[in-house]
Amino acid sequence: MERSVKYHYDPKWKRTHRCGELGGADTGRNVTIAGWVKKVREFGDLTFLDLWDRTGLIQLVVEASQPSLHRLFVSLRAEDVIACRGTVKKRPPEMVNLKMATGEVEIVVEEIEIFNRSEVPPFNVSDQIKASDDLRLRYRYLDLRRDKMQRNLELRHRLALETRNFLSRQGFLEIETPMLVKRTPEGARDYLVPSRLQPGKFYALPQSPQLYKQILMVAGFDRYFQLARCLRDEDLRADRQPEHTQIDIEMSFVTEEEVFAVTESLIKELFYGEADKGRRDPFPRIDYEQAMSRYGSDKPDLRFELEISDCSKLFAESGFEAFASAVRQGGVVRGISFPPGTAFSNNQIKKLEKQVKSAGAKGLATVKVDETGLSSPLDKFLGGDEMDRILSFFEAGTGNPSLLLLVAGSRESVEKSLGDLRLYLGRTYLLKGRNDEFKFLWVNRFPLFLPVEGGGWEPAHHIFSMPLEEDIPFLDQDPGRVRGHLYDLVCNGTELGSGSIRIHRRELQEKLFKIIGMDQAAAERKFGFLLRAFEFGGPPHGGIALGLDRLAMIIGGESSIRDYIAFPKTQSAASLMEEAPSEVEEEILRELHIRIEKEEG
RNA sequence: GGGGUCGUAGUUCAGUUUGGUUAGAACGCCGGCCUGUCACGCCGGAGGUCGCGAGUUCGAGUCUCGUCGGCCCCGCCA
Numbered sequence: 001m002e003r004s005v006k007y008h009y010d011p012k013w014k015r016t017h018r019c020g021e022l023g024g025a026d027t028g029r030n031v032t033i034a035g036w037v038k039k040v041r042e043f044g045d046l047t048f049l050d051l052w053d054r055t056g057l058i059q060l061v062v063e064a065s066q067p068s069l070h071r072l073f074v075s076l077r078a079e080d081v082i083a084c085r086g087t088v089k090k091r092p093p094e095m096v097n098l099k100m101a102t103g104e105v106e107i108v109v110e111e112i113e114i115f116n117r118s119e120v121p122p123f124n125v126s127d128q129i130k131a132s133d134d135l136r137l138r139y140r141y142l143d144l145r146r147d148k149m150q151r152n153l154e155l156r157h158r159l160a161l162e163t164r165n166f167l168s169r170q171g172f173l174e175i176e177t178p179m180l181v182k183r184t185p186e187g188a189r190d191y192l193v194p195s196r197l198q199p200g201k202f203y204a205l206p207q208s209p210q211l212y213k214q215i216l217m218v219a220g221f222d223r224y225f226q227l228a229r230c231l232r233d234e235d236l237r238a239d240r241q242p243e244h245t246q247i248d249i250e251m252s253f254v255t256e257e258e259v260f261a262v263t264e265s266l267i268k269e270l271f272y273g274e275a276d277k278g279r280r281d282p283f284p285r286i287d288y289e290q291a292m293s294r295y296g297s298d299k300p301d302l303r304f305e306l307e308i309s310d311c312s313k314l315f316a317e318s319g320f321e322a323f324a325s326a327v328r329q330g331g332v333v334r335g336i337s338f339p340p341g342t343a344f345s346n347n348q349i350k351k352l353e354k355q356v357k358s359a360g361a362k363g364l365a366t367v368k369v370d371e372t373g374l375s376s377p378l379d380k381f382l383g384g385d386e387m388d389r390i391l392s393f394f395e396a397g398t399g400n401p402s403l404l405l406l407v408a409g410s411r412e413s414v415e416k417s418l419g420d421l422r423l424y425l426g427r428t429y430l431l432k433g434r435n436d437e438f439k440f441l442w443v444n445r446f447p448l449f450l451p452v453e454g455g456g457w458e459p460a461h462h463i464f465s466m467p468l469e470e471d472i473p474f475l476d477q478d479p480g481r482v483r484g485h486l487y488d489l490v491c492n493g494t495e496l497g498s499g500s501i502r503i504h505r506r507e508l509q510e511k512l513f514k515i516i517g518m519d520q521a522a523a524e525r526k527f528g529f530l531l532r533a534f535e536f537g538g539p540p541h542g543g544i545a546l547g548l549d550r551l552a553m554i555i556g557g558e559s560s561i562r563d564y565i566a567f568p569k570t571q572s573a574a575s576l577m578e579e580a581p582s583e584v585e586e587e588i589l590r591e592l593h594i595r596i597e598k599e600e601g
Numbered sequence: 602g603g604g605g606u607c608g609u610a611g612u613u614c615a616g617u618u619u620g621g622u623u624a625g626a627a628c629g630c631c632g633g634c635c636u637g638u639c640a641c642g643c644c645g646g647a648g649g650u651c652g653c654g655a656g657u658u659c660g661a662g663u664c665u666c667g668u669c670g671g672c673c674c675c676g677c678c679a
Contacts, residue, residue: 039639039640041637041638041639041641042635042638042641043635043636043637043638043641043642044634044635044636045635045636046635046636046637046638047636047638048637048638048639048641050639057639059638059639061637061638063636064636077630078629091637092637094637095637095638095639097638097639099639100639103639120611120629120630121611121612121629122611122612123611123612123613123629124612124613124628124629130612130613130628131612131613132607132608132612132613132671132672133671133672134670134671134672135612135671137671187678187679188677188678188679189677189678207678207679208679210679230679232678232679233678234677234678235602235676235677235678237673237674237678238672238673238674240678246679248679358675461679462679497679498679499679545679547679570670570671570672571671571672571673572670572671574670576670576671
C-alpha cells in the first residue's frame with residue numbers, strides 16, 4: 001500500500017554520499033543516498049537492489065526482519081527513483097564483487113523513500129548498446145542515462161573546460177557573437193529566421209562567427225575565442241549535424257606559424273594532457289598539392305603509410321595503349337604497392353576494381369608478384385624490360401612480393417579513386433587493433449579559387465583568406481594558380497579544423513571579390529561593414545576553428561558525433577524526442593508575414 | 602536530388618531466398634518459489650495492425666508498386 005503521495009522533496013533525504021563514492025573506509029557509517037533503481041534481485045526474504053547515480057552503482061540489501069520495509073523494497077523496479085538511508089556494511093569476504101567499484105560494501109537499508117516510479121522502460125537502460133537509433137533518440141533521457149553516454153558527455157565537458165582554461169591562460173578572451181545575423185551569400189545554406197518587425201526580411205543563424213571574429217580583431221581584441229554554435233542547413237552525415245560547436249579562435253599580428261603553435265599546444269593538451277604534451281612531436285605538415293598526389297586526399301589518414309606513387313613517366317611510351325594515351329593526353333598513371341594484396345582472390349580484386357570505377361577511374365590494372373613469379377593482365381602488352389622497370393620502381397619482385405594497383409586517367413580521377421582505394425585498403429587490412437592512435441597533420445597552401453562550371457571562379461574555402469605572397473602576381477592572369485594561407489588540421493583522416501590568415505586591407509579584399517564575380521556594389525551590399533571596418537585600422541590577423549564534436553568523437557574512439565551531443569538530430573534533421581520541426585499556427589505565420597504554399601500531391 | 606540497407610512481441614533478432622497448419626527465440630514484463638545474489642536460479646503466464654497503403658493470388662510476414670521512418674554513402678557542406 002502506498003502512503004499518501006508527497007510531491008515535495010523532503011530535505012531529510014539530502015544525500016550524504018553519491019552511489020559510486022562508497023567503499024570499505026565508510027564501513028559503519030550511516031548514509032543517505034539517492035538514485036535510480038537498476039536491478040532488483042529477490043531471494044525470498046532477502047533482497048538485493050543495485051542503485052545507480054552518475055558516479056556509479058551500489059548494492060542495497062534488505063532482510064526479512066522488517067516486513068513493511070521489505071514489501072516496499074521488493075515492489076521497486078528498474079528506473080524508479082528512490083532515496084535510501086542505511087548503514088554501510090562490509091560484505092563477507094566471499095561475497096565481495098570485484099567487478100563493482102563499490103563491491104566491497106553494501107548498504108543495509110533502514111528507510112526508503114520513493115520519489116517516482118518508472119514505467120517499464122522501452123529498452124534496457126543498463127545495456128551497453130542494444131536499442132535502435134530511433135528509440136534511443138525518442139527516449140533520449142533514458143539513452144543519456146546509459147553509462148557510455150554519461151562518459152561521453154563528461155569527456156565533452158572536460159574538453160570544453162580545458163579549452164577555456166588553456167586559451168584563457170594564453171591571454172584569449174571568450175566573446176559571444178550574435179545568433180541572429182545577416183545572411184551570408186557564400187558557403188553553406190543558411191537557416192533563416194523571419195523578422196516580425198520588418199516584414200519580408202530575414203535574419204540568418206550563423207554558419208560560423210567568421211565575420212564577427214574578424215571585426216573583433218579590428219576592435220583590438222588581440223586574441224579571441226568562443227565555443228560557438230554553428231548552424232548550417234545542409235544534409236547530414238555521421239560526422240555532420242545541422243548545429244555543431246566550434247572552438248573558434250582568432251589572433252592579431254600573427255603568422256601561420258603562430259596559429260599552428262597555439263593550436264598544437266591546445267590539441268596536445270586536450271589529447272594527451274598537460275604532463276605529456278611536451279614530449280610529443282610537432283605535427284607534420286604537407287601542402288595540399290602533395291597531399292593530393294601522395295594520398296589522394298586533402299585529409300590523409302596517416303595511421304598507415306601506403307603512399308601513392310606517380311609512375312606516369314614509365315608509361316609514356318608504353319605498349320599498354322590505355323595508359324600511354326592517358327599520359328599523352330596530359331593525364332597521369334599512379335599506383336599503390338600493397339604487399340598483403342598478394343593473397344587476394346580474384347573476387348577481392350574485382351571488388352577493388354568496382355570500387356575505383358565507382359570513384360571515377362576507367363579501370364584498375366594489377367601486377368601481382370611473389371615467390372611463384374609474376375601475374376598481370378598487363379604483361380602481354382608490355383614490351384622489353386618494361387615490366388622490370390615497373391617492378392623496380394615500386395621496389396617489388398619475387399624477393400619482395402606485392403600487389404601493384406595502377407590507375408590511369410585525368411589527375412583528378414586518379415587522385416580520387418586511388419585515394420579511396422588507399423583508405424579502404426589501409427582501414428580494412430592495416431588498421432586492426434590500432435584505434436587508439438592519433439596521427440595529426442597540417443595540410444596547408446590550399447588553392448584559393450576553384451573553377452566554376454561555365455567559367456569564373458569560386459572561393460575554395462572562404463573569400464577572406466590571404467593569398468600567398470609569391471602567388472599574388474597570378475591574381476590577375478591565373479587565379480587558379482593562386483594558393484592561400486589556408487590550413488586544415490587533420491587527425492586519422494578526419495578534418496578537425498581549418499583556418500587561414502585573413503585579408504586585412506580593403507583593396508585586396510575587393511580584388512578577391514571581383515575575381516569571384518562580385519562587383520563593387522554587390523560587395524558593398526553584402527560585406528560593406530567588413531570592408532569599412534578594415535578602413536578604420538584592420539590589423540593583420542588569422543585564426544582557426546576546431547570542431548568540438550569531432551574532437552570528442554575522435555578522442556572517444558567513435559565514428560558518429562551524435563553520441564557526443566546531448567540532443568542530436570536524425571539524418572533528416574528531425575528531433576524525434578520533441579518532434580521538431582513542427583507546423584505552426586496560421587496566426588503566428590501571419591504575424592511573421594509568411595504564407596505557406598502547400599506542395600501539390 | 603540520387604544510391605544502398607533496415608523496419609516482425611516492450612526490446613534485440615530468426616522466419617522472407619522457394620507464398621500454404623496455430624508467426625518463433627532470447628531478454629524484458631506479470632504471478633509463484635528461493636537467506637548471499639550481483640548476467641541469480643527454478644516453475645508458470647500474458648504479450649503480435651509482421652511500419653503504413655494499394656495490388657497480384659484460392660491464400661501474402663514472404664511477391665509487385667507506392668508511401669513513411671531509422672541508419673550508411675554520393676551530391677551538398679567553415
